[in-house]
Amino acid sequence: MMRLRNYACGQWVEGSGNFTTLYNAVTGEPLGETSSQGLDFAAMATYAREVGGPALRRLTFHQRARMLKALALYLTERKEQFYRISSWTGATKTDHWIDIDGGIGTLFAYASRGRREFPDEPFFVDGPVETLSKNGGFVGRHLCVPLEGVAVQINAFNFPVWGMLEKLSTSLLAGVPAIVKPATVTSYLTEAVFRAMVESRILPEGSIQLIVGGAGDLLDHLTCQDAVAFTGSAWTGQLLKKTPAMLEHNVRYNQEADSLNFSMLGPDATPGSEEFDLFVKEVAREMTVKAGQKCTAIRRTFVPRTLADDVVKALSKRLGGVTVGDPTNEGVRMGPLAGRSQVKEVGKALDALKAGAEIAFGGGDAFEVVGANRDAGAFFPITLLYNDRPFDRTQAHDVEAFGPVNTVMPYDTVDEAIALAKLGRGSLVGSLFTADDRVARDVALGTAAYHGRLMLANRHSAKESTGHGSPLPHLVHGGPGRAGGGEEMGGVRGVLHYMQRTAIQGSPTTVAAVTREWTRGAAERKDRVHPFRKHFEELEVGESWTTHRRTVTEADITNFAGISGDYFYAHVDDIAARESIFERRVAHGYFVVSAAAGLFVDPAPGPVLANYGLEGLRFVKPVYAGDTLQVRLTCKSKAAKDDREDQIPQGVVAWDVEVSNQDGEAVALYTVLTLVKRLYPLDGPPAASNGAGEQAGDGVAAPAVTVTEQPGNAPARMT
CATH class of the missing domain: 3.10.129.10 (Hotdog Thioesterase)
Known part of the structure; x- marks a missing residue:
């Protein structure tokens, strides 16, 4: 049985006791054990600040971006190895793609953005020059520099790879080292990917560290230069936020919590329409991908009351065709939950939901599992509930079953549907399926204040849509209220979370x-x-x-009109030009x-x-x-x-x-x-001064500029 190790202060370290046993979610067999007992968490934080931080801050954004791309390429070559381990968590092929390929894809995305949207400097200038005096001799700009601390990143069990890589993409590009703390139950997959990252020797020493156990007193050692990013339950997030050191030093905190996301069928999307079929397919997919263990999964489904029976029948039929079992078996479309503890938690939540709804599909103990022992593994039945009085019976707006469970609720008017969406008290994502853009506008403006992301789906976007539950590095991932009040990723925004914005004032x-x-x-x-x-x-x-x-000359104007074909009256019509704001030809x-x-x-x-x-x-x-x-x-x-x-x-x-x-x-x-x-390649001789008395980080003079880069310009590998 394997024993996972922590990576602390540049070394692999085995915990000294109180080991937690990790299990195969499919078979229930022990996989290994892990512990973080004995780690010096204060020393880890100091090591990140004193070794990793300075090394990263010496690099420019472009160098860090090349580093991310090199890392993404290295991990891509080892995906099959990661897929095999991922199947132990209960993940299917589709689940592998979302977690592993999605995480690596986020590295690629930020590698590209780092080169296109950030300067070849270790800092970022945010916004234009602000003139602060009458004659322009006193101006200001906003300068963003990396925090001189450590980014503590605490991730949930459902995405052992993507959860780590999406946070590292932004913090490392910003120039801030990280301590990664995955959820223990699936930490063996995180550790495998992390071990490959260390073996690549692409990242500077001290850039990343790993804790495969409890976080101990790590948060007690944080300062005003540190940041915490948390993904998980709202209850745990609140506890972390209240840590004395977090409050005393105003440590930056970003929380992305599980929430009661909705999907809505528009009143125009009747059976037989493309939107109706897309809606049914998406709701069923979001219930079963990752066995419903996604923070963005659909938990509440709103449909016109007149279409409720049709929706329930269509969903039941589609869900009935989902094969549950060992994800390595051909044809299996849903695996188990991540562990037996999750089975108990989801079961408890389902009992609470049943107090305010009836079972429309599944939900029983006698469900079939292919290629595995249902009782030995962490399997849970697909369950669809129906609540015909969603304003009176509110359990579905208060309780989340973090598994393949969803509640269908009817509405009579679009305004009612909007009101139901808001009862979730803040969600990561909502989706609407309608071909009526007026309904789309009403729902978007009516629910946006309560949601971090809205997907407005119809037949025109279906072929290229990434779906309800897929956060993208280009857009913010987070939401208000119950969803945690945070924002991850979002292009430049996600990187700036790890930087201090300072107003610089002086002469031009x-x-x-x-x-x-x-x-x-x-x-x-x-x-x-x-x-x-x-x-x-x-x-x-x-x-x-x-x-x-x-x-x-007049001839210049006349000739340019002839060459360009621009015969706008102000250029060629003397009378009209005199009557215009120009008063004569311009x-x-x-x-x-x-x-x-x-x-x-x-x-x-x-x-x-x-x-x-x-x-x-x-x-x-x-x-x-x-x-x-x-x-x-x-x-x-x-x-x-x-x-x-x-x-x-x-x-x-x-x-x-x-x-x-x-x-x-x-x-x-x-x-x-x-x-x-250029006279020299990037790895060539050092260049002349860039005019500020210093050399740029690439060995060539390269002051800040934001440019649009041609696709396909592969960054050089960083070592």
């Missing part, structure tokens, strides 16, 4: 020096060499080029942009490879025939792109462009992005 030059992103009003650098003649490493943030001048805005490019572009072949895009374009003053244009081009920020075998090394340079007229008044403001050759 000083603020630019701190953020390594030039802004208008900051000091500029001049050079006789045109900036388009310089390679990526040779450019300095703040380097500026002022062009020669060009006078706009040059096309896109002519101004084109003319500006003609002024600042150096035409000969050189390090600039291509125009990569244009952002934030604003036309702030009209341009008329006779006006003279001039452009000031300033290097705003830089970011190195990942090296690819089929490309020369390159980076993205953001240029601040200000087009002004003969009176020095700005007429157009925007940012141009260019692809520029």
Whole structure:
């Protein structure tokens, strides 16, 4: 029998006593034992802060993102090994994909977002410059830096892999080391994946630690620089939140708790409609995937009263076709619960629910199990309840059976359905199946305040929908009230949870020096060499080029109309233009942009490879025939792109462009992005200064910039 080990302070450590036996959920046979007794939890927290934290904070977001991708690739190669162990938890093939592939997919997703939405810096600048004085000599920006503590991550038993990897994706990308505490009952799967992560040697020392037992007094050693993310029962979450050290130091706390999620059938979705069939399929799937052990599973199902019988019959038929048993057997679609203790808990909750509802399907002890012993394993019958008076008999709005149990409840009006959804007092997710967008709007606006996510489903989204119960890294996962009041993931939002947002105030030059992103009003650098003649490493943030001048003529306006096909009256109709806000014919805005490019572009072949895009374009003053244009081009920020075998090394340079007229008044403001050759690959010789007196983390000068990156640019592996 195997004995799981903790990973503490850079070593695998076996607990010293009070071992907990772990069981195969299918057969009931002992798998191993685990304990965290004897661990020095204070030392683990200190090790994370003093070893893991500094190592991660030395890396830029882009380096951390490459690290996540390398880790995801490493784990992908070992999925079959993880699937075999996952089956011991009662997981089917579909369940493996949700937990294991879903967790690895989240690593991939944040690896991509780290390169596309964060700068090649160890910090993040949030939002634009705020002008704080009349003449612009005093400005402010919001700077986000990693917390200098540890992220304690306490996960539930139902997703031993995804629960760990979705939290690590955000904390590691933010630059904060983590201590992972999985639920003990399925910790053997977490430990197997964690062991592979350690063996990969991809993550810096001290980045991650593992506790495969009780958390002891770990929370007593937390400080204001630490954070706790918890997934599990609301009751346990409340206990953690009230830990004295958590309260004294205002430790950041994010809770994602089990909740009474709903799914609603719209009044238009009658039997035979695509929405009706999609609804029945989704409710049945959410009841049986992971044996209903999902925090997002559908617990309350609302249907028009006139369709209640049809829904119950359709669901009963579909649920009756679900084969329960050993998940390694072909054809088995639902396995057991994670352990015998869960069987008792779900049974107790079901008894409470039956006090306010009748059994419509299943629910008995005499259910068939394929390829396994029903009594030895942790099997539980699929159970569908019906409550015809949901406003009077409220058990379904108060009690959650964390298994394959669901209650169908009728409504008479959409307003009633909305009121029923709110009786859950805060949920992770709700779903609505309707082809009537007016109903979708009413339900969304009526229930949004009580739900972290709403899926509005119909025939148009069905083919590509990820379903009611699938949280995605792009969107927040959490909910108010009973659901815990937290938000996990959500793209940039999830990463910023592990960062301190600080307002930086000062002169534009000083603020630019701190953020390594030039802004208008900051000091500029001049050079006789045109900036388009310089390679990526040779450019300095703040380097500026002022062009020669060009006078706009009537012929320019007429010719541009002919070339572009833009014959808008203000450009070509003298009479209409005089009666407009412009008072006379005005040059096309896109002519101004084109003319500006003609002024600042150096035409000969050189390090600039291509125009990569244009952002934030604003036309702030009209341009008329006779006006003279001039452009000031300033290097705003830089970011190195990942090296690819089929490309020369390159980076993205953001240029601040200000087009002004003969009176020095700005007429157009925007940012141009260019692809520029690099002299060295990412692992090549160190580059020149980036203009702030420091080297960027990739060995090339790379101040902050947010860019849209082409798909398929594979990050280099980090070691």
